[in-house]
Structure formats: C-alpha cells, structure tokens
Amino acid sequence: MVTITDIAAATGVSATTVSNVIHGRSNRVSEETVAKINEAIKKLGYSPNMSARALVSRQSKVVGFINHTMPTSDYNPMDDPFTATFIGIIEKALRENGYYLMVRTVTSSEELLALLRNWNMDGLFINGVFRDSFFETIDSLDIPVVLIDSYIDSKKCSNVGLEDRTGCYMATKYLIDHGHRQIVFAAPPFFEEGVVYERFEGYKKALKEAGIPFDESMVIQTELDYDSCLTAARSILELPGVTGIVATADVLAAGIMIHLRSFHKSCPKDYSIIGFDDLSLAKLITPPLTTVHQDMNMKGSIAVDIMLKKLEGEPLKHSHVTLPTELVIRESVSTIYTKQ
Amino acid sequence: MVTITDIAAATGVSATTVSNVIHGRSNRVSEETVAKINEAIKKLGYSPNMSARALVSRQSKVVGFINHTMPTSDYNPMDDPFTATFIGIIEKALRENGYYLMVRTVTSSEELLALLRNWNMDGLFINGVFRDSFFETIDSLDIPVVLIDSYIDSKKCSNVGLEDRTGCYMATKYLIDHGHRQIVFAAPPFFEEGVVYERFEGYKKALKEAGIPFDESMVIQTELDYDSCLTAARSILELPGVTGIVATADVLAAGIMIHLRSFHKSCPKDYSIIGFDDLSLAKLITPPLTTVHQDMNMKGSIAVDIMLKKLEGEPLKHSHVTLPTELVIRESVSTIYTKQ
DNA sequence: GTAAATAGGTTTAACCTTAAACTTACTGCT
DNA sequence: AGCAGTAAGTTTAAGGTTAAACCTATTTAC
Numbered sequence: 001m002v003t004i005t006d007i008a009a010a011t012g013v014s015a016t017t018v019s020n021v022i023h024g025r026s027n028r029v030s031e032e033t034v035a036k037i038n039e040a041i042k043k044l045g046y047s048p049n050m051s052a053r054a055l056v057s058r059q060s061k062v063v064g065f066i067n068h069t070m071p072t073s074d075y076n077p078m079d080d081p082f083t084a085t086f087i088g089i090i091e092k093a094l095r096e097n098g099y100y101l102m103v104r105t106v107t108s109s110e111e112l113l114a115l116l117r118n119w120n121m122d123g124l125f126i127n128g129v130f131r132d133s134f135f136e137t138i139d140s141l142d143i144p145v146v147l148i149d150s151y152i153d154s155k156k157c158s159n160v161g162l163e164d165r166t167g168c169y170m171a172t173k174y175l176i177d178h179g180h181r182q183i184v185f186a187a188p189p190f191f192e193e194g195v196v197y198e199r200f201e202g203y204k205k206a207l208k209e210a211g212i213p214f215d216e217s218m219v220i221q222t223e224l225d226y227d228s229c230l231t232a233a234r235s236i237l238e239l240p241g242v243t244g245i246v247a248t249a250d251v252l253a254a255g256i257m258i259h260l261r262s263f264h265k266s267c268p269k270d271y272s273i274i275g276f277d278d279l280s281l282a283k284l285i286t287p288p289l290t291t292v293h294q295d296m297n298m299k300g301s302i303a304v305d306i307m308l309k310k311l312e313g314e315p316l317k318h319s320h321v322t323l324p325t326e327l328v329i330r331e332s333v334s335t336i337y338t339k340q
Numbered sequence: 341m342v343t344i345t346d347i348a349a350a351t352g353v354s355a356t357t358v359s360n361v362i363h364g365r366s367n368r369v370s371e372e373t374v375a376k377i378n379e380a381i382k383k384l385g386y387s388p389n390m391s392a393r394a395l396v397s398r399q400s401k402v403v404g405f406i407n408h409t410m411p412t413s414d415y416n417p418m419d420d421p422f423t424a425t426f427i428g429i430i431e432k433a434l435r436e437n438g439y440y441l442m443v444r445t446v447t448s449s450e451e452l453l454a455l456l457r458n459w460n461m462d463g464l465f466i467n468g469v470f471r472d473s474f475f476e477t478i479d480s481l482d483i484p485v486v487l488i489d490s491y492i493d494s495k496k497c498s499n500v501g502l503e504d505r506t507g508c509y510m511a512t513k514y515l516i517d518h519g520h521r522q523i524v525f526a527a528p529p530f531f532e533e534g535v536v537y538e539r540f541e542g543y544k545k546a547l548k549e550a551g552i553p554f555d556e557s558m559v560i561q562t563e564l565d566y567d568s569c570l571t572a573a574r575s576i577l578e579l580p581g582v583t584g585i586v587a588t589a590d591v592l593a594a595g596i597m598i599h600l601r602s603f604h605k606s607c608p609k610d611y612s613i614i615g616f617d618d619l620s621l622a623k624l625i626t627p628p629l630t631t632v633h634q635d636m637n638m639k640g641s642i643a644v645d646i647m648l649k650k651l652e653g654e655p656l657k658h659s660h661v662t663l664p665t666e667l668v669i670r671e672s673v674s675t676i677y678t679k680q
Numbered sequence: 681g682t683a684a685a686t687a688g689g690t691t692t693a694a695c696c697t698t699a700a701a702c703t704t705a706c707t708g709c710t
Numbered sequence: 711a712g713c714a715g716t717a718a719g720t721t722t723a724a725g726g727t728t729a730a731a732c733c734t735a736t737t738t739a740c
Contacts, residue, residue: 001457003726014690019728030688047457051394052726055695060391062442078428081421088418091443100459101443102402103431117341117387119440226623254624261626283566284594286601286626343696354720359698370718392696395725683739690733696725703720709713 002046010040022048050100060120062100063307065090068128071107081279082296083127086148089300090125090307097308099123109137116141123307126150144310146303151194158310158319160303164195167292167325168202171246171274174290174327176210179336180244180272182218183207184236186256187248189221199248199276218242222252229255236271237263243272243336250275254285257332268334278328288330299323342386350380362388390440400460402440403647405430408468411447421619422636423467426488429640430465430647437648439463449477456481463647466490466497484650486643491534498650498659500643504535507632507665508542511586511614514630514667516550519676520584520612522558523547524576526596527588529561539588539616558582562592569595576611577603583612583676590615594625597672608674618668628670639663 004022008015013033020028021037029037040046054060065087067077078084091101102119106112112134115121123144130138135152138145145157152159175183185203190196200219207214217239222232233256236242247253253275257267267273267287275282278293302321309316344362348355353373360368361377369377380386394400405427407417418424431441442459446452452474455461463484470478475492478485485497492499515523525543530536540559547554557579562572573596576582587593593615597607607613607627615622615631622629642661649656 001726004728005726015726016691016728017689020689023728028688033688045453045457047454049395049460049726050458051391051400051460052695053728054391055389055395055697055726056728058695076425076428076432078424078426078431081424084418084421084424084427085416086418087424087427087443088416091418091445092416095445103405103427103441103443105431105435113385114387117385118390120389120391226620251620251624258624258626258628280566280591281621281624284591284598284621284625286598288598341696344698345696355696356698356721357719360719363698368718373718389696392725393698395696395727396698398725681740685736685738687736688734690731692729692731694728694730698724699722700724701720701722703718705717705719707714707716709715710711 001049002044003049004046006044007037007040007046010044011036013037054120058120059122061098062102062119062121063090063094063123063311064115064119064121064125065101065103066112066115066124066126066128067103067105068112068126068130068134069105069107077105077128082277085296086127086300086303089297090304093301093304093308097311099308099311109134112137116143123311125303125307144307146307146310148299148303149195151198158306158316158321160299160306160321160323162195162294162299162323163325164198165202165205167276167294167327168199168246168248169206170202170325170327171276171290171292172203172206173209174329175244175246175272175274175333176206176212178272178333179338181210181212182215182239182241183212183244183246184218184220184239184242185246185248186220186222186232186236186252188223188252191221196248203246224249224251224255226255230259232256233259233263236260237265243270244333245271245273247273248276250277250279250282250289250291253289253291253332254281257285257289268332272333274327274333282328282330287332290330290332291328293326293328295323341389342384343389344386346384347377347380347386350384351376353377394460398460399462401438402442402459402461403430403434403463403651404455404459404461404465405441405443406452406455406464406466406468407443407445408452408466408470408474409445409447417445417468422617425636426467426640426643429637430644433641433644433648437651439648439651449474452477456483463651465643465647484647486647486650488639488643489535491538498646498656498661500639500646500661500663502535502634502639502663503665504538505542505545507616507634507667508539508586508588509546510542510665510667511616511630511632512543512546513549514669515584515586515612515614515673516546516552518584518612518673519678521550521552522579522581523552523584523586524558524560524579524582525586525588526560526562526572526576526592528563528592531561536588543586564589564591564595566595570599572596573599573603576600577605583610584673585611585613587613588616590617590619590622590629590631593629593631593672594621597625597629608672612673612676614667614673622668622670627672630670630672631668633666633668635663 004018007018127148147159149161187196222228275289275291278291282289282291344358347358467488487499489501562568615629618631618633622631
C-alpha cells in the first residue's frame, strides 16, 4: 500500500506537505513542490486511505442508504423497482462528488445508531415505513438526513415525496367521472400512516366530493405478489356491483387484472382499473394501464441534490419536496352510461 | 463517541482487556471482568469504530458490489431488476455475517484499484460486461472476487452464472419444434463476449441442428427501452416470412410484442415470441410470455455463499457455478402447420 | 536598519483499535 | 525452598492522515 509517507519520502518533503497538496492548500507549498508531489502520486499510484481519514477527521465520506423493515420480515426491499432505480441515481451523483454509498437494512433504532457509530456516516437516506419511535431516533441525529416518501413532520430531516393524496384523488375522480360508483381501493396493509394512508385519503376525498358514501367493504388489503393478487381478485368478484378498481401500485393493478381475466372478467369491459407508479410494465400489459405517474429520476436527483447541499453545509430553503403526480390515461378504464 | 477507552475507564481495566472481551478472547480475562465490561458496553452504547479497526487490522469488513460500465454510458445499472434483487439478497447475508455492502460503479481498472486502496475492501462482487484489460486487473487482486454472469476464465475469481447457451438453445428449439423456421434473434448489441454471445450461440446451435441456415439479417440489435423496441418491431415487420422471435430479455420480448400489436400483428397468431429471464412481468402481459426462467434468488444466495466462504478462508471446490435454466411455457408461441 | 510579514515548509500529537511483548501474583510440584 | 506454569491482566507501538503549533529564511514596510 502506497501511503502519504511514501510520497513524502519519494519527493523529499514531509507528510504534511503532501497532505496539503492533496487538499489543494497549495498556498503553503511552492509550485515546484506541488508539481513534484503530484507526479509522485501519479507514478506510485497513491489513493488516500479513507479509514485513516475518517479516523482523524470524523468524516467518512460515506452516505448510507437505509431501508427500514420489521425484524420479522424477510421481504427484500430491493425487489421494489423504484428503490433500485433510486439507488442507481444517487450512487452516481454521490460518486461524482467524492462520496461513497453504503446500503444497509436496519430493523431498529439501535441497529441504526450502532451503524452510525461504526462508520461515522456523513449522511443518510432513509427509505420505508417507520414508527414514531424510529423517527425520534432519526430526528435526533446530527448528520444530514433525507427521507424518502415519509410523512413524518421534521424540521431537521428533509423529505422527498409525492403528492400521493392528490394522485389517488385524481385516479378515483377519473373513475367517478366515467360513471363508476362502486370503486374498490386495493392496497397493501399499511393504512395507519405514510404513503398508503395518504392515497387512501385521496380515494375517500374523491368519493365524498361525488356524494358516494364510503363503504368499508370496498377496501381490499393485499400484498403485491402474484399469488396475493389472486386472492384480491377473488374478493373483488364477491363484491356485487363493483365496476372500478383503484390500486396503489401498478403490479397490484396488473396482477388483479390478469386474475380477473382468468375468471372471464375482462378489463376494461367488466372492470376499469387504475394503477399507481407508471412502471414500464404499465405500457406493456393489455390493455395498457391507466395509472398515476411518478417521476423516479426526478425524485432521485432531487433527493441527492438536497443531500449534497446539506453535506456541503449550504442552507436550504425547500427541503421538503413534494413532487406532482400525473394521471396517465391509457386504456384500462371504460365509461359507464347509467340509465337515468 | 464512546470508545473502547471509555469502557476501559468505566470498568477500571485497560483498553486491551476490553478489546479482548469484545473479540471473545475471554480466556485471558476473568469472568467477573467480562461481565463488568459487557455491562458497560451495553450501558454506554459502545459500537466499534470500523475505521480504526480497518486501519490497524487491514480488514475493513466492507464488501463491494461493483458495476462496470463504459465511461460514456449514462445507463443506470440499477434499472435492471435483477441487479437490484441481487443486491438485496447479498446485503442481507453479508449483514448477518458482520459485513457491510458498498455499492459503486466504476468505468476503468484505475478507478477500481483506487477504490480498493481507499477502503481496503475485503471482497468484491463484480457485475457487468467487461473487457479483457479490466479482467486482468480483477484477476490480479488478492481479495475474494465473485463475478456475476461473466464468461472469463479465471482460476482465482469465482463466477456465478447461467446456462445461457442452453437456455437460448431450448427457446429456439421450442420455436422450431412448433414449426417455425424464420426466427429473429433480438438482443442488445454485445455479441462479442459474455451473456449475449452465449445466447446467440445457443440460438445458432438450434438452427444448425434443425438444418436451418443461419441468416445474418435475422439478427436485430436493440436497446431494451420501450422506444427502441418500436424500432426493433419495425425492422421485424420488414423481414418477410418471419414467424418466430427469440428475445434475450423479457422486457425486449414484451416491448416488441406490444409494438407489433400497434401494427395489427398479434402474438402468438402472427408472431410467436419467447423471452428470457421470467420477470414477474412475463405472467402479467397478454398473452403470458413463454420465457427462459432464471432463479435470481438462487443466484444471489449462491454468490454470497461463495463470498462468505472465501472471506472466512474456507477452501472451495466449486466456485464456478452455472445455474440451470428452464423454459417456462405460457401462451406466446403458436404452432405452425406447414403444407407438405 | 530593523521589525513585521510572508513563503515554505517541519514536528508533534491525536483519532481508535489491536497485536505483541511484557508484568505480576498465585498455584502446584518436587 | 525453588521453580515452572498459568491466570489475568498492562504497556507499547503501530496503522495512515491531518490540524495545530512551530521553525527558518527571505522579503517588505517605513
């Protein structure tokens, strides 16, 4: 391993002088020496030992991407295509700015705190649903934190999220405007807080505005995998009069659609379905899925932009960003003409 | 920050003794002291400073997940759903064994070497196509390396891959067995080496066995995004007599399928299509896609298993693992009856 | 002409952890 | 009694880097 001392020895100066050159403090070093040192660095192939730097400077240049899950869950958070895309985007931006990305799943506050002590991380992206107790831990940290899709109110932590409520409101309203009155809300079982809660509120708001009474039995809780969608489809079949379905994820919409078809119910003839996310999948299924679009690239680049500004100590005005959603109209919704 | 010295002070012993307890070398410490120290660790909330450990021990407990791309490319390697799932799987296993995962994209040997010097990584997963020069660098490393889907022959590096050739052979043969003779091979433009090359060989082998002359014009090079699939579909339409399509990715198969439909060509009536990967997508499109299945969870867990064994210094017998593929028959292929 | 400032450095100590070498008190054996 | 062996530690040095304090020769200011 080539160290700063090796460079110093090779150029006949002290380690500190090499360090000064590396950090661009060249006002303290003659041009000639700077040139000599840079040459030696190149020739000997020196790169800094980040551990030593972290130890002395208490800054590691490591940013964590944290997934928070329940201890019991063996759900793979990376199965979500958005999480993955997101990581790709932030890794690139961090790298271009001299930072490194460590990916980690934690199940408790203690694990998170231990992780931070382990690595002296400079900043944190935190993804996933979490309880209030976990939030308190996050809010007490003194490093930059950017939350993703979190609905917890914090002065310190930034958040990058979506107009979930409005998005789902638009989707539901679109169905209502097309004559649907009996509309199922299909979602994974996280109604108490966060993204699903907000979307649920949007759904209920659209119903209320149209004077349609909210019916608890219209809520279908389901996991997102293919088999769970079958169960969801069965439940929907048992509800009389349903013509519309709002699903909080495209995979859910697509899964329900395909299983309904296996029961000889077609979309949009028998059921009109709207998804959420606008995955590439949405265009590829038949019929193409009407869905609420979210711009993942935007989400990623805004999140990393906030992080980098925080890391460089720039003051931020808007650190709670809520990105707009957009209803993308394709062919999974039909109009119902009611006799009147 | 609570350090080992704080624990030492709190319990009235030396730092070394605390270190010994932490590392389970308790034969050198009395039971009473062990208990006292453990209590203090818990109470004060000590976790080791990994930087200091790495500095002195030259082992960082960091494993890198490296994507190799061309410097010019702004393709996001994480957009591939497999890469993401893979990362999720290995992160979990590494975590359970006391390791940390750093995700990084590199574009050259120099970047990789610098990264290794930066962090003293203990091991490396390397993903993506790479040239021979890059391979030489990898092969010269003295830490465990597990390659993913690489076809470069190395004694030192392990590899976890797929029976790509056989998979694509089966797909092509399946089309031939169903009466198809004019079969397009659609793939991204990496034919010189690696995964695509192997699949291409499988395609040609099936053709040859059936006595069908290979026709260069049947090869369609295309990127995987939705719009590129349109171009690919157009090219296919211009080829007279084509009835079958082998695509090296499900997204490609699905994209071509949907665009062919926009030209009023249906699958499997006008074109029979086979994909590769068996993404969740494959079940959700219409018609459900016949495709070559690969078991990503298996791939991930085998890869991380090899890595962990290597990290613990266990000797390995089989470190080049080629996972079998399986043709999953759905509904995107029809039989052609030729008059004779 | 002399003090002050500046250029261009060097020396030292610290960051936290660990391995190696060293110490001390006691037990057991002959 | 004398010695080896062991239990239970401690001390020291090292790992690579950096900030703070220090040093020396030359230049500038008046």
